[in-house]
Amino acid sequence: LEVVWFRFLLLFVKGSSLAFPVMLGVVLAGIALGGLAASLLMRLMPTAPRFAATLAFVAAVATVASYAYFPRVIEPFGLTSVTQPDAIVRISLPLMLPVSFVSGMFFPIVGVALRREFRSEIQTAGVLTLVNTIGEAIGSLAAGFVMLPLAGIERTVFTIAIVYGGIGALLMWRPVKGRPTAIGYAAGLASVIALAMFPFGELNDRLVSIPVERFAEGEPERRLIAVREGLTETIVFFQRMLLGKPVSDVMLTNSFSMSTTGYGVRRYQKLYVWWPVAVHPELKHALLIGYGVGNTAKALTDTASIESIDLVDLSRDILAMAPVVFPNEGDQPLLDPRMHVHIEDGRYFLQTSNQQFDLITGEPPPPGIAGVENLYSREYFQLMRDRLADGGLVTYWLPLADLSDVSTKAILRAFCDVFDDCSIWNGSGTNLMIVGSRGTHAVVSDRQFRAQWSTPAVAAEMKRLGVERPEQLGALFIGDASFVRALVDNAEPLTDDRPKLIEAPFSSPTAGSDLLASIADTGAARTRFQTSPLIARLWPSALLSSSVPYFDVQHVIDAHMYGSLLRQSLALEDVHRILTGSTVDMPVLWRLASNSDIQRVVSSATPDEQMNPLLQYHLAIRLLSERSYRQAADAFERATASPQVRDNAFVLYIYSLCMSGQRAKAQQTSREAFAASGVSSLPPLWIWMKETFGIDPSRR
Template identity: 30%
Template sequence: MPLPRLPLLAALFFVSGFAALVYQVLWVRQLGLLLGSTAQAAALAIAIFFAGIALGGWFWGRRAKRFRSCLAAFGWLEIGVAATALGHFILLDAYGLIYPVLFGLVEGLPGGDLLLKLGLAALVLLPPAILMGGTLPVLGHELIRRPRDLGRLGSLLYAVNTAGAAAGALAAGFMLPLWLGFSGAYLMAVGLDLLVGLIALWLARNQVLPAAAPASTVIEKPSPTDDSASVGVWTLAFVSGFVALGVEVLWTRLFAQVLQNSIYTYSLVLVVFLLALTLGAVLANRLCRLRTVDTRWIMTLLLISAGVLVALTPFVFHALTGGLDYVAAGRPFHEYLLRVAAVALAVMLVPGLALGTILPYLLRGLEQSRASTGELLGRLIAVNTTGAIAGALVSGFVLLPLLGATRTLLVLAAVYLTVAAALLASSGAGRLRLAGAAISVLIAGMLAFLPLGNLQPLRLNAAANERLVAMVEGAHATVAVIERDRHQLIRVNNHYTLGGTGALESERNQALIPMLIHPDPREVFFLGMGTGITAGAALLFPVERVEVCEILPEVVSLARAHFRPWTEGLFDDPRVTIHAEDGRNCLRRSRQRYDLIISDLFTPWEAGTGNLYTLEHFRTASTRLKPGGLFVQWLPTYQVSEREFAIIARTMDEVFDQVVLWRGDLFPAQSIVALVGQNEARPLDPAVPVRHGRELAGNPSLPADLLEAVALRFYAGNITASGLFAEAAINTDNRALIEYLAPRTQREVQAGRARWLTGDQLGLLYERLLRNPGLANDPYLARLTDAQLGYVVAGRSYFHHGVYRLAGETERAALFLEDFLARTPFEVPPPEMEPPQTLSGWEESRADHGRARSPQQ
């Protein structure tokens, strides 16, 4: 049969690009589960993947001319990608089992953990990535028969493959994992690659080979300036990769300040960026057809356009977001995504198109090269991808912390303008060219040092009298300490508050309640730190060791500098070890066992947070407990619906022998609750909170009934014994339900179409838990007397008192208050005051608690 038509091979290359981005998205996530969901781990995975692409482009490009049929070679490369990608299942499972042992071998060595992560990423990613890198040069060598077609057809292949990548990013971010699970989505990508490879082999088998080698293999009369021109092309290819990936990193950081930051919004920003690159390649394809205009003039115009447009993006971004206001607040899920897409397109599409035109248009400048088509394409991919690795790392880990996101964007824009000036100056000695070069350099300098004015990285709430105390634009996030109403708080990425001194007692409760119910808490692990107030409360007890893991190093440094007075010596006590690391990874690699593992409140819809509620993570926590140990998972009921709560409770119940529910407060509107898991089902000893309470107060004569009442009113029910959630779905690493459902719920609640698990809904849950199986039949309460059981009911009554009081139903509120008073051996504040909320300072109100951790929308 004749040589296959271009549309068919283009379709195969589209599918190849689709599968490649599905792989990349899933690889980054899976490696994040093993290496930690930190910016460093994600950058490492992407850098290794890009390094494989670069090596593959260079290696296979040089060998393309040796293949008898490049189409067959393309088919085998695709099959090879599928085969090596399958090895990821074996490698990741094996590594997960031996990781704690390997970490123990390198622990304490400078850079040992980083080398360990680097080794795994290379082992998993390099083999398939090296094969992927060869697909463009090999297929291009097959299709491009004439040197003059290198720009036109090469840019077309690049556009088709990038369009496939955009579609793959959309599918992997929005649909496939929820429909098929991550393993199913991965196997689908493997199947697609295998199908592409088999079709290519079938086409090659029926292909009529040309009588001679392709004309692109040898150029009869190369230009005398051929080599020097190629050097300029390779330089531009490196710069293009460096700036383009650096800009993508910075755009992603800008959008993190105003978006939900879920798996959906991150995917949407990536899809828009890839779409812009696709359109840029299409434009390059049209420009490559122009034969009457000097390529240097076109490239200079592209560089200047890219520089100017990138420089404008911070101004456009701030204008469209109203100065970093939350985008589309109050909109339901699908409308929210459309609004986000519209803003992303407005900010990124045109400048991204300019960025995306530069690389494929460089092929036009290589049409007079001596090298073969495959070698040229492979070298271009290698040089550009190497620049991309450098650009992402330097921009994200050096320039951004040093200069900030906005200034770094302006510096990268200035790089394009400086290169354009150099290209103009090298084009000849004409006055016009020299003047143009001088103007470009001048503009570049102005951009680099331009006053930012109102383009600040943080939005303060003037109505709340907020004042900036300190701020760090770090590689991981933009973190600030803010003063509000004489209290300090930590805010991350402009809209997410980790906690503060305004919720001091309630934050301490997150440590005090678990510490009070454990018989002898000596070794405690905290997953998440925030301000450090919660972890510091553990030091009020005679603990021997406290380990704290906080994913954001910027949070650790700011908490250390500004929250010492409220953390009970957390940052100075020799019993304390603080890790700036992903908590899940930190716990998994630990060889220690703990009496208590306390997992902090997290924003459920943020990308990566769902990993902290999975079956696999809970199993890891279970294995890190000592006999009689407790795993405590705090949940913000004002950020989960009953559906998400049921999934998390059911998942924990699948792992632990007994799971019970404790309240962190009695506040009806913005409550926190703790799921407490035990490996061996044991009843609560009522003497334990009495003994700990006396130690905590430094008063051994405190009445037992007082301490029992204070503690037991926070008990809410037995998840395991009730069986209420036996039919709920289980959240796993493969079926990440929380990751995909929580963002939808958040938007529907904001639009008034759904409800959080607060108020009367939470009250109904408490009633169901107390009735099933009933207080007298609750095995966790088997050692309690009738009077002590009455304290549990008193807590229920006080919660309902608050619910009805907020609803304006004063008579029903009064009845529940009477019941509370009748069962409680101490006085309470009058009804017009906030309900007592805490253990160590129960007389204080904590109305600020919910705001201390919810998005400021």
């Protein structure tokens, strides 16, 4: 039963290396207390073995009751993920302690009853322990490998309750001592009633929604679309929605958001492929460790020049959910003939394979989940390097938001200990990319570097994810090995025998912000880019100088991606800088709280649906990004009818009027609105409008 309990609790508890011993401790404490209670009971009541059937029935009732009561147990925790030991104990006790306690009583009581069947206490204890151990082994295997994948958590709990009730019925039919007791019949009746009242549907109707709501908090619309209780995890998919239309898919495994098709995650996970394809002239064989929702796999299969792709993932069930994200078989990465799937551990595959790869990349789970530290250690990075062909590349995730400064530096030190030319690159905000290689390869030509932007399907996705021009790839640069080693200084590397470094606390209250300031300084990164030996080796000379201005674009992208973590300038000021100083579109959408996922909803809407003021707002943002200022002004004016975006839409309406040459109308409209508002002084945004366009709404 503990196998089922642990799987169930992982929907609410972060599966860290601390959580499992705490939960196991509750089970063992219940068994120990039950055994102690049974020994005391048998001293006071030598006929206690007569109640063995009663205990089995009570265990059945407790199994049902503890599961039925659990929603009340978890309710006080709201949408928070349970991580602290005391909180784990608080939700584990009501679920697991009652049945564990009864089971602890049942074992010695049955042992006393069996004593009369054997010649000695030693023989009795040996036989009982043997049977119990065999039962535990078979039960764990049956629950984990048969019942949970086939029947799911809820039906498995119900089945176990039936087994307890069946044992009670058997002991009533063949009592271990004396005649069946009246209390035994009453307990049997109670177990039948409990089984009849089992709360089927509780899991999907109420409990699965808790992790969904946690990760969809703040989203006005979301929809649960798929649940799969697999061999190693419970997988949940939900969709973020806009006006009833899907925007993106999110995959949860147990209580954790593992991946999403949202534009931010898609961006950095596809950069794991786009970056090496741009700089490696002969990238033919790729290895992907971890599938997620298929973002990186899709980038690989969209790259026609790659000849073979090996995918390694522990979970057959996650791969079986691929059609949720890719309902069209022609789009599914797993059905690409170049794809070779291996259901096994990534480290084991690296240790046992003799293949060589031009690219090794991966989508590891976030740090903090039990065992994930082994996917960030120096030994693991060494295994990756050993499987690289000469000149091969590794691209890997560095999730800054999930790490302290100590753990970040430990991972970087481990990576740079293995890869002499280690470097660090922007992805999406705190989701950074680290890169290393095994030796050198030929420098790509300017034409080869730009080839992806000439491939329609790839170029369209690059545009959607804000990598609209080849020059922007260089502007993702943060620093090469000299920068990373200076950043790391004398930090200890994360190794297999020092796994706790990945959970190390911050070294000081300001250490996190200091580290972020070093990494997010695009001005300093631009200087490092221009002087980096790594860039001189990898980048075509024609792109070296042309990439430099795009660090200003990257600065605006960072302002969006990092959000409140960085000191912000006015969003409209950033937008104006992009519109007047570059030809790119996507940063405009991002700084104004739109994106390509939302724009897909706008484009797919019918003409009548598009007249919705909220869709008009997002349509206007797209028109603005395309420099269609007059049309944008018309759409922003219609969008002011939406209470959700009225204030922003009005400001952008005035801005679009100015950009379309209608400053007189902008002045009059803003003055009328300012007079009606009763505000006495200009907010910073309007001061900027006055300085930039001469628009002064306070002027009479």
